Amino acid sequence: MTDNTAKVHFRVIRFIHEAGLRLRLKSVPLATACIIYHRFFKEYTLQQYDPYLIASTTLYIAGKVEENQVTLRDVVNVCYRTLHRSKPPLEMGDMFFALKETIAKCELFVLRALQFRVVYNHPHRYLLHYLTFIKEWMEPYKWDELPLARTSWALLRDSYHSTLCLQYKPQHIAVAILYMTLESHGADIPFEDTAVTPWWKVFAEDITLDIIKQIVGELINTYDLEMISS
Amino acid sequence: MLAMTSRKERFDNNNYEVISVIGNGAYGTVYKARDKEGQLVAMKKIRIQNTEEGMPMSAIREIALLKQLENYEHPNIVRFLDVKHTNQTANEIRLNLVFEFIDQDLAAYLERCPSPGLGPDRIRDLMYQLLNGVDFLHAHRIVHRDLKPQNILITRNGQLKLADFGLARVYGFQMALTSVVVTLWYRAPEVILQASYATPVDLWSCGCIFAELFIRRPLFCGQSDIDQLAKIFEILGLPMEHDWPENVTLPWSSFKPVPPQPLQHYIPEIESDAQDLLEKLLQFNPHKRISARNALNHSYFRDEIDSLRTSSSMSVSESDSGLDTSSRSDTPVSK
Numbered sequence: 021m022t023d024n025t026a027k028v029h030f031r032v033i034r035f036i037h038e039a040g041l042r043l044r045l046k047s048v049p050l051a052t053a054c055i056i057y058h059r060f061f062k063e064y065t066l067q068q069y070d071p072y073l074i075a076s077t078t079l080y081i082a083g084k085v086e087e088n089q090v091t092l093r094d095v096v097n098v099c100y101r102t103l104h105r106s107k108p109p110l111e112m113g114d115m116f117f118a119l120k121e122t123i124a125k126c127e128l129f130v131l132r133a134l135q136f137r138v139v140y141n142h143p144h145r146y147l148l149h150y151l152t153f154i155k156e157w158m159e160p161y162k163w164d165e166l167p168l169a170r171t172s173w174a175l176l177r178d179s180y181h182s183t184l185c186l187q188y189k190p191q192h193i194a195v196a197i198l199y200m201t202l203e204s205h206g207a208d209i210p211f212e213d214t215a216v217t218p219w220w221k222v223f224a225e226d227i228t229l230d231i232i233k234q235i236v237g238e239l240i241n242t243y244d245l246e247m248i249s250s
Numbered sequence: 251m252l253a254m255t256s257r258k259e260r261f262d263n264n265n266y267e268v269i270s271v272i273g274n275g276a277y278g279t280v281y282k283a284r285d286k287e288g289q290l291v292a293m294k295k296i297r298i299q300n301t302e303e304g305m306p307m308s309a310i311r312e313i314a315l316l317k318q319l320e321n322y323e324h325p326n327i328v329r330f331l332d333v334k335h336t337n338q339t340a341n342e343i344r345l346n347l348v349f350e351f352i353d354q355d356l357a358a359y360l361e362r363c364p365s366p367g368l369g370p371d372r373i374r375d376l377m378y379q380l381l382n383g384v385d386f387l388h389a390h391r392i393v394h395r396d397l398k399p400q401n402i403l404i405t406r407n408g409q410l411k412l413a414d415f416g417l418a419r420v421y422g423f424q425m426a427l428t429s430v431v432v433t434l435w436y437r438a439p440e441v442i443l444q445a446s447y448a449t450p451v452d453l454w455s456c457g458c459i460f461a462e463l464f465i466r467r468p469l470f471c472g473q474s475d476i477d478q479l480a481k482i483f484e485i486l487g488l489p490m491e492h493d494w495p496e497n498v499t500l501p502w503s504s505f506k507p508v509p510p511q512p513l514q515h516y517i518p519e520i521e522s523d524a525q526d527l528l529e530k531l532l533q534f535n536p537h538k539r540i541s542a543r544n545a546l547n548h549s550y551f552r553d554e555i556d557s558l559r560t561s562s563s564m565s566v567s568e569s570d571s572g573l574d575t576s577s578r579s580d581t582p583v584s585k
Contacts, residue, residue, distance in 0.1 A: 025384040084307040085314055092303050128343065131310065132335050138310070139318040 024250075025066060027062075030242075030249040032071045033057065033181045039102040040079055043090045047177065051142050053082035059134055062186065072103055077126040096120050113213035142185075146194035147176055150223050154198070159211055172201040175220050175239065182242045188235055191224040196235035198223075266293055266348065281528075290351040291331060298343045305343060314349075326383030328352065328403060328413040348366060352411060356459070357399035360466050369523065372408075373463045378551055379410035380456055385542035387415055388449045397455035398436045399462065410507070434478040435468045440536050442475050445495035448537035453545065457531030460524075462479060464517045476500075485511050489534035524549040527554075 033054055040050045056078040061071070076099040083090040090135045094121045100110045110116050131138065151172065155163050179185065182194060199220060202209070209219045220227055268285040273280045274294060282413055283293045298309045313333060320330050329350035336344045337462075356376075379404065394415040419453075438454035440447045461469040469485070472478025479500075482490075487510030494502040513525055520528065521583035527550045530540040540548070 080304070084305075084310050087307070087311070089307055111357065120302070124302060127304040128335070128338075133303070136310075136333050137316045138314045139314040141318075 021134055025246060027139050027249045028066060028071060029058075029061065030181055030245050032075050035072065035080060035102060036075050037074070037177070037180075039095075039099050040082075042077065042098045042102065043083070043094055043216065044221055045083060045090065046086075048144055049086035049088040049174070049221045050142060050177070051144065051180055051185070052086055052138070053078040054187050055140050055142075056081060056130065056138055058063045058180075058183050059137070060130060062183070065099050067119040072099070073122065074130065075099075077123050077130050080123055081127055081130060081138060088128055092120055092123060095123060099202060109238065122123075125161055132178075133237070143190040143194040143197065144178060146223075147197060149170060150194055150198055153223075154209070158207075159207070162207070165206055166205045168201055168205065168207065171205065172197050175200060179239055179244065181245070182238055184238055189224075191225050192231055193235060195224050195227055196232045196239070199232050199238065204223065254542075255445075261526045266291065266346070267413070268293070283348075285348075292349045292351045294347045294349070295336075296347060297347050298345060300338060300341055300343045313345075315390075315392065318536065319392075323384045324383065325409065326379050326411055328411045344585040349413065350411075352403040352413075354403050354404050355400050356402040356404055356410075359404045360399065360462070363466065367461055367466050367532075370519075371523075373460075373524075374551065374553075375408070376404075376463060377412055377456075377460055378546065380412075380459065381523075381542050383410065384456060385546060387412070388452070388542055393447075394451050394452045395441075395453075396436075397452055397459065398433060399459060400433075402459070407572060434472050434475065435470055435479065439479060439534055440481060440495055442478055443495055443500055445498050447536065449541070450539040453531050453539050453542060454536075456545070457528055460528050460531060461517055464519055469516065481504070482507055485513070485516060487511070487533060488536065493535040493538075515519045523548070523552075526550070547573050 022200065025143070036053050036057060037050060037076075040053060045053070053075075057071075057075055060069075060074055077097060079099070080092060084093075096116060097110055098118065111121075131162045149168055154168065176193075179193065179197065188196075202206075209215075212219060218229075220229075220232060255301065265286045268283075269282045269284060269290075271279060272282050277292060280293055281293045281295065283291050286292055291532070300308055313350070317333070319327065330347070331350060332346075332348035334346040334348065336346055338344060368424060385398070394412065397412070403413055405410045405411065434442065436455040436458045438447065438451040441451055457538050458469050470478060470481040472481045483505060488502075488507045489504050491502050513519060513528060515585065517525075517528075527540070527548045530548070531545065533539040
């Protein structure tokens with residue numbers, strides 16, 4: 021992937037997040053939209069398809085797949101508004117109907133291109149599960165003091181700017197996110213020094229410190245990409 | 251704006267040659283076909299409503315779920331090989347769903363079985379595989395809802411595979427247009443009473459099929475909804491009033507109180523462990539009915555479980571159990 025392509029995809033994923041939040045999509049459907057987008061552009065190039073059309077379509081499909089359905093009308097209006105901030109809102113007219121029809125047709129196209137592989141096992145539920153353990157292990161005052169849940173959730177959301185979600189198991193991503201969260205807050209797991217099994221092995225048996233560091237490294241690269249993309 | 255034609259050939263190239271019609275179900279026609287390599291497949295042609303809003307949510311969800319389940323390649327689930335888009339009109343999208351071809355269903359298997367029927371070990375093996383497949387579906391939040399001998403397939407090697415699950419909502423659009431009578435014989439009482447239902451409905455069907463493996467004919471052959479319930483109560487007795495579901499149109503009092511009959515009268519060959527499991531499967535109250543996971547641990551399968559510990563050849567997928575125990579749920583599924 022060239023630098024330029026990476027920058028375009030970074031901006032489009034940010035567009036998915038912005039438009040998705042305005043459409044009131046929840047975390048998991050948002051993640052699904054990003055992963056559908058990444059999978060699509062793993063197969064096709066930016067020269068072949070307009071990334072913003074594909075992105076708008078993935079939001080629409082993700083809403084259906086995760087039963088967080090949004091109307092096509094809202095997708096058209098919100099995506100248009102997010103993309104063209106300086107222009108006046110879209111009027112009910114030829115343009116509106118043309119965009120609506122385009123997304124409806126593009127929906128089937130994307131589904132066929134991905135062979136309907138649009139249901140994913142996301143890291144979210146694993147992360148949530150692991151966090152409840154961490155909460156149990158920590159001193160209550162420590163847990164209250166540190167925004168571990170909020171940080172890790174934000175990191176997870178940001179991780180979708182990269183293609184981590186296509187490369188690693190969801191359990192591994194969740195563990196690595198948690199690792200990075202603890203590191204960035206300088207928080208320790210109680211009795212980790214004397215424990216026989218490191219905490220991350222408890223959550224995912226087949227994970228190694230190398231895998232964790234790889235994932236964390238890629239995540240940090242994504243933040244570097246942010247600097248040059250904005 | 252969108253160069254959709256450039257890849258058209260790749261999608262529309264339908265690499266299957268139709269050989270014959272296998273069946274005309276409530277859900278449309280199923281064909282026997284051959285793929286490029288000469289492998290036989292079962293192809294279901296389905297039509298999905300196309301609207302201004304695109305494909306219906308239910309159709310996308312269900313097909314995508316089937317696709318995801320395929321990742322596990324469960325031994326007791328029929329393989330879902332491919333989905334092909336054939337053509338579309340303003341109102342309709344046509345898809346071909348391609349499945350592995352197995353030429354024998356449980357109904358045919360039982361018909362072909364010579365007297366005096368299946369031996370107890372064969373019955374136990376089939377039941378174990380059936381419950382194992384059902385447990386896998388339930389662990390992935392799928393309720394089959396229409397388990398019956400016609401959609402349980404048996405391979406030449408005696409492997410049992412479930413088919414036709416998860417598609418009820420995809421086909422929903424066509425269902426209204428067909429007048430095919432769907433069999434009631436394996437339907438759980440809460441479904442007939444139109445009360446809320448969840449995974450236990452499949453265990454009821456498993457119970458009916460279990461009995462059928464012994465007697466080689468259906469246990470409850472009702473001609474109508476009411477008749478089906480009457481046939482059930484004739485054998486199992488009228489349930490207690492407090493087990494009757496709430497908010498249903500048919501009141502408990504509309505049925506004659508009858509005592510339960512001993513199951514051995516109907517199934518003379520049944521041994522005591524098997525009978526105990528059957529009774530737990532045919533519990534009127536879905537909350538008291540045994541789950542697939544617990545049924546697999548029932549003492550009836552003791553030998554099966556022991557042999558699993560010594561050999562890993564049996565059909566159970568432990569590989570995904572660590573992954574998905576968190577999603578296992580007996581809560582009602584909104585389908």
